[in-house]
Amino acid sequence: MPPIPGSGLAKGLAVTLRTMTKRTVTAQYPDVQPELPPRTRGVIGLFEENCTVCMLCARECPDWCIYIDSHKETVPPAAPGGRERSRNVLDRFAIDFALCMYCGICIEVCPFDALFWSPEFEYAETDIHELTHERDKLREWMWTVPEPPALDPGAEEPKEFAAARKTADKLRAAEEARQAAEAQQAAEARQAAEDRQTPGTGTDTGTGPDTEQGGQG
Amino acid sequence: MNDVLDVALRLIIVFAVFLVVPLVVGQTEHKVMAHMQGRLGPMYAGGFHGWAQLVADGVKFAQKEDIVPAEADRRVFQLAPAVALLPYLLVLVAIPVGPGDGAVGQVIDAGIFFVLAVMGIGVLGSLMAGWASANKFSLLGGLRTAAQLLAYELPMLLAAASVAMAAGTVSLTGILDAFEWWWLPWQIIGALVFFVAGLAELQRPPFDMPVADSEIIFGAYTEYTGLRFALFLLSEYAGIVVLCGLTTVLFLGGWHGPFGADGLGWVWTLLKAAVLAFVVIWLRVTFPRMREDQLQKFAWTTLIPLALAQIALTGIVKVAIN
Numbered sequence: 001m002p003p004i005p006g007s008g009l010a011k012g013l014a015v016t017l018r019t020m021t022k023r024t025v026t027a028q029y030p031d032v033q034p035e036l037p038p039r040t041r042g043v044i045g046l047f048e049e050n051c052t053v054c055m056l057c058a059r060e061c062p063d064w065c066i067y068i069d070s071h072k073e074t075v076p077p078a079a080p081g082g083r084e085r086s087r088n089v090l091d092r093f094a095i096d097f098a099l100c101m102y103c104g105i106c107i108e109v110c111p112f113d114a115l116f117w118s119p120e121f122e123y124a125e126t127d128i129h130e131l132t133h134e135r136d137k138l139r140e141w142m143w144t145v146p147e148p149p150a151l152d153p154g155a156e157e158p159k160e161f162a163a164a165r166k167t168a169d170k171l172r173a174a175e176e177a178r179q180a181a182e183a184q185q186a187a188e189a190r191q192a193a194e195d196r197q198t199p200g201t202g203t204d205t206g207t208g209p210d211t212e213q214g215g216q217g
Numbered sequence: 218m219n220d221v222l223d224v225a226l227r228l229i230i231v232f233a234v235f236l237v238v239p240l241v242v243g244q245t246e247h248k249v250m251a252h253m254q255g256r257l258g259p260m261y262a263g264g265f266h267g268w269a270q271l272v273a274d275g276v277k278f279a280q281k282e283d284i285v286p287a288e289a290d291r292r293v294f295q296l297a298p299a300v301a302l303l304p305y306l307l308v309l310v311a312i313p314v315g316p317g318d319g320a321v322g323q324v325i326d327a328g329i330f331f332v333l334a335v336m337g338i339g340v341l342g343s344l345m346a347g348w349a350s351a352n353k354f355s356l357l358g359g360l361r362t363a364a365q366l367l368a369y370e371l372p373m374l375l376a377a378a379s380v381a382m383a384a385g386t387v388s389l390t391g392i393l394d395a396f397e398w399w400w401l402p403w404q405i406i407g408a409l410v411f412f413v414a415g416l417a418e419l420q421r422p423p424f425d426m427p428v429a430d431s432e433i434i435f436g437a438y439t440e441y442t443g444l445r446f447a448l449f450l451l452s453e454y455a456g457i458v459v460l461c462g463l464t465t466v467l468f469l470g471g472w473h474g475p476f477g478a479d480g481l482g483w484v485w486t487l488l489k490a491a492v493l494a495f496v497v498i499w500l501r502v503t504f505p506r507m508r509e510d511q512l513q514k515f516a517w518t519t520l521i522p523l524a525l526a527q528i529a530l531t532g533i534v535k536v537a538i539n
Contacts (some may be wrong), residue, residue, distance in 0.1 A: 009503075016253040019255055024252060026257045125408075
């Protein structure tokens with residue numbers, strides 16, 4: 001059956017009328033802050049204490065927008081007669097957000113967890129030069145970094161956790177084995193002492209070969 | 218002395234309505250359009266839901282420089298907004314809002330003639346603007362306006378003639394006095410033709426081809442700035458008020474309510490006109506702009522035959538009744 005002429009027009013009218021009765025979807029931004037997801041790429045925050053001035057972030061940055069200055073300081077030896085240690089001290093850490101393309105590679109490559117994404121996004125400036133933000137500003141943004149989101153139920157355990165647990169399990173197993181061996185040795189020693197006090201009665205217990213085995217465990 | 222006072226009072230009231238009601242329609246358009254498109258519309262000016270947005274716009278327009286192009290025909294260019302706007306004010310004087318002589322600016326015996334003739338002048342403003350601007354886009358817009366005026370004036374007149382035939386009078390108050398409820402289904406085709414043709418006369422979307430801000434950059438109004446441009450915009454909204462009022466009076470029974478409560482007649486008129494104004498906005502949001510050839514074809518092959526059919530129907534029924 002061919003459509004009634006003008007039914008398309010009526011359908012269009014119905015669509016607009018229906019939309020009018022629905023709630024609007026406008027985000028009233030300056031009045032209401034948007035709810036950003038935790039991994040929003042707003043700005044990059046710097047956790048200075050973790051930074052070792054390894055320069056990996058600056059080297060991997062495709063835009064070369066990270067500026068790092070540092071100097072070396074020597075630390076007196078920890079023990080008398082020891083060797084002096086040297087360590088890097090951060091002088092300047094700046095990111096030019098006019099150049100930054102928010103790829104996040106610096107954050108990915110940082111081996112010491114010193115860089116983080118912050119959802120903060122209101123840092124527009126009237127002059128492009130003022131978009132180069134220094135370490136104190138990056139530090140301020142660090143406090144706005146949200147907690148990492150909880151894993152989904154049934155998700156794979158993070159690599160870090162798995163590695164840590166493996167190491168801990170190994171250490172615990174070694175510790176238990178050591179304790180067992182100590183207990184064995186103590187028991188053996190006690191047995192030997194008793195044997196010496198009452199010769200002739202304890203020889204048939206046959207503990208000799210067992211102690212050999214326990215010592216190995 | 219008393220007569221002078223009476224006339225002055227009526228004129229002041231009509232003038233106040235002329236200044237206020239188009240603003241109300243405009244604000245309604247802001248809001249209705251916004252919600253039909255899933256957004257909010259103006260929210261800040263004036264506090265409550267941006268009610269003062271159009272007043273703020275007016276202040277803004279008043280501050281802008283009034284430019285007349287060097288090559289323009291100065292006098293014609295400057296007069297055009299007034300020519301576009303004033304006819305609607307004159308029409309408003311003749312539209313009866315309630316029953317009796319008290320609720321109409323001036324009872325005119327040849328009401329339909331007066332109203333349609335004066336409304337026709339309005340488009341002259343666009344033509345003057347288009348010609349005097351000395352600009353090819355304005356000229357194009359002006360010529361398209363002329364073509365559209367010619368095409369849509371005719372069905373509008375024919376539809377109105379059908380009502381005049383039905384009532385046996387060309388007086389607007391006379392038509393309302395003769396109105397019966399069954400005119401509504403009887404004259405429905407004429408009502409649709411009149412309303413649609415009126416929309417085209419006002420160059421409202423989807424019939425805003427002459428203005429077409431995305432194709433011929435606001436057509437005849439390309440060169441206008443500041444207050445003169447605002448007057449053109451105001452004339453569009455005053456035109457909506459006039460068109461909705463006329464459709465109400467001619468086809469929807471004006472102050473005749475369904476319950477016969479004549480004391481509140483003017484409320485019925487305003488209510489019907491408001492619903493029609495909403496429809497005008499609704500159509501604007503829903504339909505895309507028509508192409509120039511579609512526009513012409515629609516007028517000559519659809520509206521005029523429909524209007525003629527309505528006149529024939531009116532004649533037949535009229536003869537059958539007598």
